[in-house]
Amino acid sequence: MSGYIALLMFAAVCLTLMLGYPVAFTLAGTALAFAAGGIIAGVFDASFLSALPGRLFGTVNNATLIAVPLFILMGVILEKSRVAEELLASMARVFGRLRGGLGISVILVGTLLAASTGIVGATVVTMGLLSLPSMLQGGYKPSLAAGTICATGTLGQIIPPSIALVLLGDVLSSAYQQAQLSMNIFNPKTVSVGDLFIGALLPGLLLVALYMVYVLVVAWLKPEQAPPAEQEPVPASELLKGLVPPLLLIAVVLGSILVGAATPTEAAGVGAVGALLLALAKGQMDFSRLREVSRDTMEVTCMVFMILIGAALFSLVFRGFGGEELIHHFFEQLPGGVLGATLVVMLIIFLLGFILDFIEITFVVVPIVGPILLAMGLDPIWLGIMIAINLQTSFLTPPFGFALFYLRGVAPDSLATGAIYRGVIPFIIIQLSVLVALWMWPALATWLPAQLAR
Structure with a gap:
């Protein structure tokens, strides 16, 4: 009976979020209300809550999560210092004279911006403000311009280095260890955020390439929907001045992780300092703007960690009501075994993506279903990439x-x-095509990490 109370608590959280209440306090408040009611009714063991301080300390003491505020700082600096705006202008000058060239520029710049921020809202809003007016004035079909910007903005879910992958990698690592312990493996392996970054590289680049192919095909078949820009050629030195510094920064951050020279946290620190130096070199950073950058970074970081605290309390109460056992039993009874269970989880996550952001789904849903699916034999890197692309869709x-x-x-x-x-x-x-391809050929996500691990 108590297991169904856990499901009722989950439904209450979703309903409360749809009413517009803050996520972190909704998770914590709902969990505390149900725990108090369960203690009074004698169906909840209050000792479950004693594990909360240890969990919170472990979260704050987690070196991997230090990368979150650093990557946020890097993205905010690139946004506020107008580096992204200059990069878009430079890209437009390179490709603008081609049919569909401005669309290609938007995809490339949006990809870099998405990788540096990892937050869908920030990327879509920034690209919408910077590139939508240019695309409409350049004669692009409104639906094509809007679709290109929206799709490019969601790439922050999958293109490394991404905050979404940092958080997902940390949660999946804990879920993987829990799954191995449930199988009596007492020296469990771990999956690092760097592994998830490497696994996301090929699917992410495949998505970017397919986006560009689509825009080029539209421009070729229907030139009036994506006409070339009428502009004069510009000197190569001017283009390099706008293109090379931000590209080099992203390459250093991501490359240091891929070759194993730095952890994601260390690379995030390099990226934040590099973005600050880049802004200073361009004369786009003063004390006033630095204060604005710091404030925005603090607000987003506090939001992430408050959600994490609320999610930790929610998962404890959910487990205390027996919700995890109920879901495990449900998956075992599904037809199709691990295939059926994975399909159901992907469908649930897809639907929850309509009302919850990736942070809530990562901290609330993945800790519940992750250990069960991983105990069934799924690869944690493959599962993480599938979840990221699913949420992106x-x-x-x-x-x-x-x-x-x-x-x-x-x-x-x-x-x-x-x-x-x-x-x-x-x-x-x-x-969806990339998601199906990843389902059919898991090596798209697992091959590169296996090669670099040798």
Whole structure:
């Protein structure tokens, strides 16, 4: 009976979030309310809550999670110092004279921005403000312009180095160890954030390539929808000045992780310092802007860790009510074994992506279903990449996709909401195709980490 109370608690959290209450306090408040009611009714053991201080200390003491505020700082500096704006202008000058060239520029710059911020809302809003007016004025079909920006903004879920992958890697590592202990493996292996970064590289680059192919095909078949820009050639030195520094920064951060020269946390520190030096060199950083950058970084970091605290309390109470055992039993009874269980989990995560951000799903849902699926024999890197692309697709899907709402908030009134919805459909098909390919060929996510581990 208490297991069903856990499911009722989960439903209560979703309902409360839909009413607009803050995520962190919704998770913690709902968990405490149900725990108090369960203690009074005699169906909840209060001793479960005694593990909370140890969990919170372990979270704050987790060196991997230090990468989160550092990557956030790096992304905010690149955004506030107008480095992204200059990079877009430089890319547009390189590709603008080609049909579909401006769209290609938006995809490339959005990919770099998504990798540096890892936050869907920040990327979509920034690219919407920077590139949407240019694309519309350049004669691009509104739906194509909107779809390109929304799809590119969601790449922050999968392109490393990504905050989403940092958080997901940390949670999956704990879930993997828990799964191995449940199988009486008392020297459990771990999966690092760096492994997840490496595993996401090929699927992420495949998505970027398919996005660009789609824009080029549209420009070739229907030139009026993605015309070339009318502009004069610019000197190579001017282009290099705008392109090389941010590209070099991203390459150093990601390359140091891939070759094993630095941990994600160390690389995040290098990236944050590098972004600050880059902004200073461009004369785009003073004390006032630094204070603004620090404040924005602190706000996002506090949000992430408050959600983590609320999620830790929620998962403890959920487990105390026997919710984990109930879900484990449910998965065991599903037809199709591990295949059926994985399909159900992916569908649930996709639907939850309509009402929850990746942080909530990572901290609340993955700790519940992750150990069960991994105990069934799934590869943790493959599962992490599948979840990331699944959420990326959910955030792009009408009518509830977060990316659509973010762009709608900054787009001019002349851009119809229906055009935004129509524009993302081809990109959703591309993402689903990559998801199916990853399902059919798991080596897309597991081959490169295995090669670099040798």
